[in-house]
Amino acid sequence: MNVRIDESWRQVLQPEFDKPYFELLTNFVRHAYATRQCFPPAGQIFRAFDLCPFDKVRVVIIGQDPYHDYNQAHGLCFSVQEGVPAPPSLLNIYKELQRDLAKPIPNSGDLTHWAEQGVLLLNATLAVEAHKAGSHQGKGWEELTDAAIQALNNQRSNIVFMLWGSYAQRKGQFIDRKRHLVLTAVHPSPLSAYRGFIGCGHFSKANDYLLQHGLSPINW
Numbered sequence: 001m002n003v004r005i006d007e008s009w010r011q012v013l014q015p016e017f018d019k020p021y022f023e024l025l026t027n028f029v030r031h032a033y034a035t036r037q038c039f040p041p042a043g044q045i046f047r048a049f050d051l052c053p054f055d056k057v058r059v060v061i062i063g064q065d066p067y068h069d070y071n072q073a074h075g076l077c078f079s080v081q082e083g084v085p086a087p088p089s090l091l092n093i094y095k096e097l098q099r100d101l102a103k104p105i106p107n108s109g110d111l112t113h114w115a116e117q118g119v120l121l122l123n124a125t126l127a128v129e130a131h132k133a134g135s136h137q138g139k140g141w142e143e144l145t146d147a148a149i150q151a152l153n154n155q156r157s158n159i160v161f162m163l164w165g166s167y168a169q170r171k172g173q174f175i176d177r178k179r180h181l182v183l184t185a186v187h188p189s190p191l192s193a194y195r196g197f198i199g200c201g202h203f204s205k206a207n208d209y210l211l212q213h214g215l216s217p218i219n220w
Contacts (some may be wrong), residue, residue: 008053009050010056022140044073047075048122058216059161060160061121062168063077063122063124064125069219074086077123079109083108092193096199096202149161153174153176158209160205161181183200
């Protein structure tokens with residue numbers, strides 16, 4: 001199947017695009033978008049890959065599901081469209097950045113500038129129906145995003161994986177810790193952030209690791 005996605009990722013993921021599950025997923029997504037309000041906009045479903053080519057990835061942050069309210073999701077996990085206030089989890093990410101690297105809390109919740117520097121902001125499920133969290137889970141997205149993470153794990157080295165919360169940690173459990181840096185913490189959700197996300201120091205640890213391996217740090 002021919003999928004409109006960044007060329008470097010298309011080459012990596014083409015074997016997945018040719019599998020039966022992906023055809024079923026595509027049919028499901030097309031019908032969902034044609035008959036119901038879904039997010040992100042269809043042209044932004046693969047935006048995390050489009051902004052962050054395979055050979056440019058330096059950091060991976062794994063989310064679960066796109067935001068399911070209007071004018072929020074735009075294809076990058078935790079990120080919202082320009083001009084939209086930061087949701088609670090993202091606000092806690094900003095609070096940890098402020099504590100860790102003395103960064104002022106931004107007015108914008110748009111993380112596009114992270115993606116453009118090589119931070120793959122990847123949700124496990126790349127679409128969702130409006131106001132129905134998890135509505136596109138179990139349809140095949142998870143297999144595709146597992147394959148993307150596995151390809152980075154096997155074909156690249158010295159990537160920082162940030163796994164926040166039990167879901168992301170399960171999804172990244174196969175990552176080779178000798179080949180990459182894996183940072184784990186509780187989820188930045190208000191329900192858990194003060195049980196170990198605030199104080200985790202992941203952003204400085206990531207930059208220290210990148211510098212140690214001759215790579216440019218991220219301007220968070």
